[in-house]
Amino acid sequence: MSIFLYAYTLADAPHDLEDLTGVEGRNLFMVTCGNVSAIVSAYGQKTLSLSGDDIFAHQHAQRLLMSQASILPLQYGLTLSSLSQVEKVLTNNEEVLEKELNRIYRKVEMEVTMRFDVPDLLDHLISKYPYLRDEKGKVLNGRLLYYLGDRAKKGEKFTRTLAKEKEIYKSQFKEMVGPWCAEIRESHLPLSEMDVVTFNCLVNRERLRVFEKSIYDAGDRFAPDFTFSYNGPWAPQNFCSQAMISYK
Known part of the structure; x- marks a missing residue:
């Protein structure tokens, strides 16, 4: 099991993730460290699948997310091994991500x-x-x-x-x-x-x-x-x- 990433967003962004699903039909959730968050889901494959359905689900989730609040979208296929790895990326890049998210805020x-x-x-x-x-x-x-x-x-x-x-x-x-x-x-x-x-x-x-x-x-x-x-x-x-x- 690994973690599939869809986007980064500000921690206080008003995203409603209830009933929102992504690849493999899995529910999306938010991982937050400091002022930034990653929007992710669990991912059950050991190697990345190029399933058309999953690519569509990834794009569809991003469209719904950006309709709610500003996001920094990620290309299909970015996975990390665990939630602790997601938290590490957020912590190490908090300043850069916050600056970039503020630049594209409401755009x-x-x-x-x-x-x-x-x-x-x-x-x-x-x-x-x-x-x-x-x-x-x-x-x-x-x-x-x-x-x-x-x-x-x-x-x-x-x-x-x-x-x-x-x-x-x-x-x-x-x-x-x-x-x-x-x-x-x-x-x-x-x-x-x-x-x-x-x-x-x-x-x-x-x-x-x-x-x-x-x-x-x-x-x-x-x-x-x-x-x-x-x-x-x-x-x-x-x-x-x-x-x-x-x-x-």
């Missing part, structure tokens, strides 16, 4: 993406930059390069111009949503050619409405050539560094 993570919404991206850029017309005339083995689609690289002018356009719109979009974020970071996940940018945003709960309004305002401003989508709220996974926590 949630939102993800927002801006993407082009045009039938043909090259034609769209040609209408703004006529010098790109010759990109459609380039040939490779007797065939138009552009019409080889994803199997061929578009011309260098197109690539440079598209990158410049994305930087311009990325900056303008950030100016609209950034003021309503406590922190904003550009996601480094791979983007499609049509995607301009994805931002991870740390937002005060009290500012969620005005943050969402800024996205709709951006939609009005950049219509009809762009669309916007957003997801969340989530626990601030991308704004909390687990590397700072020592488990020695």
